[in-house]
Amino acid sequence: MPLHQKLTNEATDRRTGMTLDELATFVTRALHAGADGAEPVTVVAGMRGGIKQITVEVQQ
Numbered sequence: 001m002p003l004h005q006k007l008t009n010e011a012t013d014r015r016t017g018m019t020l021d022e023l024a025t026f027v028t029r030a031l032h033a034g035a036d037g038a039e040p041v042t043v044v045a046g047m048r049g050g051i052k053q054i055t056v057e058v059q060q
Contacts, residue, residue, distance in 0.1 A: 017050015
């Protein structure tokens with residue numbers, strides 16, 4: 001039975017949304033956890049389109 005790891009990152013400032021550095025950190029964490037780049041991501045976006053939260057589920 002495959003194990004799943006759910007990774008989530010929230011923007012430091014939810015009002016303005018996630019920065020590019022925060023997004024890059026999330027991608028790096030996901031790849032180190034075993035993501036191969038094909039996993040779908042889920043985001044919670046603000047009214048202006050800024051990313052408030054991003055989540056991916058990685059199979060290990």
